[in-house]
């Protein structure tokens with residue numbers, strides 16, 4: 001049976017800073033044990049010690065570069081075989097400098113490995129293991145740019161549209177298997193992601209930027225409210241519901257045997 005309570009042990013990717021580190025702190029405050037994953041072992045160790053001391057939870061650190069096939073595979077195996085992991089927070093992600101015309105193709109490839117391939121492989125592994133146990137939760141960090149890719153240069157928005165699609169189809173597949181799936185679509189959130197890729201958050205209007213603690217608290221509240229998709233900034237979810245209803249209403253007419261009259 002699905003539950004709206006996050007409990008047990010959470011594996012958080014990208015836990016060394018920003019949204020991932022904040023999830024780790026807020027989940028520890030709720031009593032969840034943690035597996036913290038990122039590349040920066042020193043930062044993870046410091047966070048692990050702090051959370052264990054502050055909240056009395058068990059915290060393990062796993063150093064992994066999720067753009068590296070072997071390291072991603074090891075984490076995938078962990079999710080498949082460790083029945084104590086009841087929550088996956090698929091959060092690690094990056095942006096790159098520039099748009100389609102001027103970005104470094106190697107950086108874009110790394111972004112696709114981190115933002116697309118890693119959450120796909122990890123959510124598939126978690127889905128398989130959790131569905132077999134009939135319980136668990138998978139939280140995927142997408143972005144509002146999944147809905148408005150025109151507002152963020154380059155392929156980043158497309159990676160987040162993938163995460164949104166992955167989340168929606170995974171939720172459908174797991175609906176009757178006891179596993180909760182939530183997609184989180186933050187707007188601009190104050191973290192290191194901007195400076196890591198040469199973007200200047202300070203140049204944007206402050207009223208567009210949410211503090212990371214507020215964003216994660218809203219995302220967790222959305223999970224507890226039973227939301228499949230959570231948009232922390234959107235004042236009225238009826239706006240998204242109307243958009244989604246219009247999208248789904250097209251469904252029966254999107255695949256037909258004849259071309260539409262305008263193409264004849």
Ligand SMILES: NC(=O)C1=CN([C@@H]2O[C@H](COP(=O)(O)OP(=O)(O)OC[C@H]3O[C@@H](n4cnc5c(N)ncnc54)[C@H](OP(=O)(O)O)[C@@H]3O)[C@@H](O)[C@H]2O)C=CC1
Nearest residue numbers: 014016017018019038039040065066093143188189191193
């Ligand atoms: N901040 C924002 O405005 C928004 C962010 N998001 C999404 O939220 C998620 C978290 O981003 P945010 O907290 O802002 O960014 P941060 O840059 O603060 O955090 C990114 C995390 O991912 C980890 N990471 C980066 N590269 C790798 C890698 N190759 N392998 C493993 N871990 C890696 C980093 O740790 P380390 O360097 O130690 O590996 C870090 O812990 C991302 O998916 C992002 O797209 C969505 C919407 C808005």
Ligand SMILES: N[C@@H](C=O)C(=O)O
Nearest residue numbers: 095143145187188193
């Ligand atoms: N700000 C973007 C990430 O850096 C986003 O909105 O996803």
